[in-house]
Amino acid sequence: MTDRNPDQPAVFKAISRGLLRLAYGAAVALLGGCTGVQSTFSAFGIEAESTRALTWGMTAAATVITIGVLWLAWHAARTPAGRLDHQGGMRVILWLGAIGPTVLLTALLVSSLPKMRTLPTGADDLRIAVGGEQFWWRVRYLPAGGQSVETANEIRVPVGRTVAFALSSPDVIHSFWIPGLAGKVDMIPGRTNDLVVRATQAGVYRGACAEFCGLSHARMAFDVVAMEPADFDRWLADAARPAAGIDSPGRHLFEEYGCSGCHTIRGHAEDSTIGPDLTHVGSRRSLGAGTLPMTRDALSRFIRNPASVKPGALMPSFKDMPGKDADAISNYLAELR
Numbered sequence: 001m002t003d004r005n006p007d008q009p010a011v012f013k014a015i016s017r018g019l020l021r022l023a024y025g026a027a028v029a030l031l032g033g034c035t036g037v038q039s040t041f042s043a044f045g046i047e048a049e050s051t052r053a054l055t056w057g058m059t060a061a062a063t064v065i066t067i068g069v070l071w072l073a074w075h076a077a078r079t080p081a082g083r084l085d086h087q088g089g090m091r092v093i094l095w096l097g098a099i100g101p102t103v104l105l106t107a108l109l110v111s112s113l114p115k116m117r118t119l120p121t122g123a124d125d126l127r128i129a130v131g132g133e134q135f136w137w138r139v140r141y142l143p144a145g146g147q148s149v150e151t152a153n154e155i156r157v158p159v160g161r162t163v164a165f166a167l168s169s170p171d172v173i174h175s176f177w178i179p180g181l182a183g184k185v186d187m188i189p190g191r192t193n194d195l196v197v198r199a200t201q202a203g204v205y206r207g208a209c210a211e212f213c214g215l216s217h218a219r220m221a222f223d224v225v226a227m228e229p230a231d232f233d234r235w236l237a238d239a240a241r242p243a244a245g246i247d248s249p250g251r252h253l254f255e256e257y258g259c260s261g262c263h264t265i266r267g268h269a270e271d272s273t274i275g276p277d278l279t280h281v282g283s284r285r286s287l288g289a290g291t292l293p294m295t296r297d298a299l300s301r302f303i304r305n306p307a308s309v310k311p312g313a314l315m316p317s318f319k320d321m322p323g324k325d326a327d328a329i330s331n332y333l334a335e336l337r
């Protein structure tokens with residue numbers, strides 16, 4: 001090592017001040033995105049909770065290691081020439097370059113292996129089949145011993161019970177992701193992937209498609225409602241019922257415009273399952289897979305021109321439909337609760 005440079009401490013101070021500011025700025029920017037309905041950090045399921053714990057653990061370890069290495073560099077640069085020898089350097093490499101990482105990575109592997117096991121499921125557990133479609137979600141509840149119930153674009157789960165999702169796709173690859181509940185699982189045409197979860201906290205969260213699947217991939221989200229088990233049972237029993245006996249102009253227009261050629265409204269129109277089931281569409285929190293809030297205005301807008309809010313949506317537009325017809329249909333659909 002050459003003679004100590006008298007300017008070095010000033011340079012180091014400037015560098016460390018710069019690094020601190022950078023770290024602070026990055027932390028503020030990053031942590032700002034860490035809360036909310038669609039965040040791994042707002043965990044409401046045991047899988048996401050253990051992922052979060054692992055993330056914090058790894059972040060803490062990385063911070064300690066970074067500070068240690070910076071300290072070592074600082075120490076080496078400040079030590080007068082001749083005081084550091086080759087053997088000391090080799091010892092540092094042996095401990096910090098070989099033994100340390102081996103111990104650390106082994107500990108990390110051992111502690112994360114149990115978390116990678118899927119939860120055990122029993123015959124009594126609720127199964128929910130979810131199909132990723134361009135660009136919406138077909139959701140079928142298959143309660144043990146009960147009748148199956150089809151809905152769309154919203155998923156409800158009971159808190160504290162094990163739920164097994166069966167994930168598939170009829171068209172392209174989608175990815176099912178509820179960040180607060182569990183990791184992503186791909187939905188692949190021709191096969192069924194399982195995802196077993198257990199929610200720990202009631203609340204309203206959000207999931208999204210996490211694999212580019214076409215023009216409106218970014219408009220393919222869904223609301224996730226974790227409910228107390230008794231509330232969930234009541235809700236599922238309600239959802240299983242056919243639509244109420246409404247007799248409004250909108251109901252006839254729904255037939256006349258051919259909407260029933262693609263949509264099922266159980267009890268009113270049972271023709272087709274090409275598009276989302278609309279039996280209780282009015283009770284959903286959002287419209288068009290998380291694209292718009294569920295209001296009558298949004299319904300009218302969506303019906304006349306789906307592509308204006310969802311480019312590439314596989315529902316034809318009804319641009320020539322008079323506004324009053326669209327409103328009548330919207331009123332009818334909003335009443336389907």
Ligand SMILES: [Cu+2]
Nearest residue numbers: 174209213220
């Ligand atoms: Cu998708």
